[in-house]
């Protein structure tokens with residue numbers, strides 16, 4: 620199990636833009652990546668079926684479609700994100716009790732400050748929350764940190 | 775009467791790591807009882823002690839959420855696929871507060 624989330628800056632920017640767009644409602648979504656790669660590559664904004672400032676839930680129909688598509692592409696949810704719009708970017712007890720993807724990084728974004736967006740990442744396993752650093756890289760092909768450089772050709 | 779059942783990562787500890795298992799039953803309730811015989815404990819993660827569907831999971835027959843098909847009474851046919859997914863949900867508030875607010 621890795622202890623950091625490495626993610627492209629452009630995807631992080633898109634997640635923040637989604638959270639800002641839906642504010643004051645909570646925004647939510649997934650970043651899919653190849654199974655076992657731990658690489659979030661494909662950003663999928665999801666509907667918040669609750670349309671609420673304090674709660675989010677993936678629409679079950681949309682989730683089925685997105686999960687089936689990931690399955691077809693040999694992908695998994697590498698990142699599951701949502702926003703808190705009036706509180707800090709830390710998992711609530713509700714978030715912890717629902718956390719059901721053991722391989723996922725749970726990314727939280729807080730939009731409570733208009734000028735500044737707090738972004739934090741967590742592992743949530745069996746009710747235990749472990750914070751991890753977020754490493755933003757320009758891209759996986761030309762990563763800024765050596766661990767993110769990959770010269771393999773992936774199609 | 776064979777139903778293909780897709781198991782999410784978090785519940786594969788009950789199926790020896792298998793991503794899909796086979797089961798039988800005319801309804802979802804029957805299927806889960808059948809599965810629990812082969813994979814003890816699985817049913818308990820899907821159904822509450824009160825006998826309802828757990829809110830932490832979504833179960834689908836083919837591509838339809840069983841909450842729209844009569845829940846545990848959902849009818850099954852030979853060749854159907856039942857998919858179990860973890861519900862993805864949460865929020866800024868504690869569960870008790872969230873449910874009180876939502877009524």
Ligand SMILES: [Zn+2]
Nearest residue numbers: 714864865866
């Ligand atoms: Zn939350």
